[in-house]
Amino acid sequence: MRILFFGRLGDLAPAGPVPPGVRDTGALRAWLGRDRPELLDASIRIAVNDEMVLGNRALDEGDEVAFLPPMSGG
């Protein structure tokens, strides 16, 4: 599983190997958040394989998970 941090989250420590018990976005956020509590904030959104995720979503080995802080385009 590939984990990406964008914007100000890019300063966070990279994620190590994900434990086998982490099988959805909610569990992934909780696991990463133990060392990186800013990821638990509701303003941080998640995209899986280039699609925004609302609520919880199951994760597979090959998935790419992106953590997105509030955006500032334009």
Added chain:
Amino acid sequence: MRILFFGRLGDLAPAGPVPPGVRDTGALRAWLGRDRPELLDASIRIAVNDEMVLGNRALDEGDEVAFLPPMSGG
């Protein structure tokens, strides 16, 4: 006195010499309106010497009076 018609009023017959009794914009409009009733319509505005006139305004020999139908700039 010079009298100008703009826009669709440009098709009107040109105004002849103004009688001596016509000494303000109200009287001028009434005099011209006898043969050109469209000039009596409230939507037709008057400018004297390049300034819009609200209400009545005295007129002198050398004045230039413009009759302006509703505008369509832009």
Added chain:
Amino acid sequence: MIAVQAEPFEAAVLLADFSARAAGAGAIASFIGLVRGENDGALVSGLELDHHPRLTERTIEAIAADAAARFDLIDVAIVHRHGALAPGEAIVFVAAAAPHRRAAFDAVDYVMDRLKTEAPFWKREQRSDGAHWLEARDSDHADRRRWEAEPR
């Protein structure tokens, strides 16, 4: 950049000039009004723009000054054609440069609403069904009234 001219202009060239001089702007909004090739289902072969020369310049200068007073702008431009225009040609170019986008958007919108209802131009369309004098539409007057309240 305020002009009323018979000569055609390239709006993109005007925008390039305007942008180059708008140092420090974070936002540049612009608008181009063009002669359409059809109206009410009739083909348009040309547009004639009658105007009152000195009153036009005076009105446009006043509109630009009012926009500058009302919105937080760095600069504003208004360029307007008169005379004979062909379909596809630009009638008017308006641009506003500002620190932030809301002022730039609002200023261009405001200038266009005032030009439509207050600038002494009169348009005659040459159509397949004859020549027609145009007047500002009811929606133009309604748009103009949006600005009668105090600036927000």
Added chain:
Amino acid sequence: MIAVQAEPFEAAVLLADFSARAAGAGAIASFIGLVRGENDGALVSGLELDHHPRLTERTIEAIAADAAARFDLIDVAIVHRHGALAPGEAIVFVAAAAPHRRAAFDAVDYVMDRLKTEAPFWKREQRSDGAHWLEARDSDHADRRRWEAEPR
């Protein structure tokens, strides 16, 4: 004309291209967002635009499609930079061509509001007082909510 690119662009050139292809338009509204040389009283020496490449393109395409569905448009353009930008450089260019001006104005306004709040870009300003990540302002979110009602 939809693009997300690291290369600088000339907005006036984009507008010239866009206008040339917008046959039949009566109105072309456009917007340029630029890197400002100061913010909150601090000098800005540069702007870094982080982005999520594929999600960005997908989001911008969706915003353009939504604008085309919502407003009576002939065409819409969105060009957005990413990477390292210098003060005065254009960040974003948006243009909309329409038969009438209200649709063109509203479409550009709408696209900008959605880009500010939904496009996966993150801005870091290099200022005299250090590097600062920017986020959409409260006014950006308030502007975005204006479009949540049904189109008029």
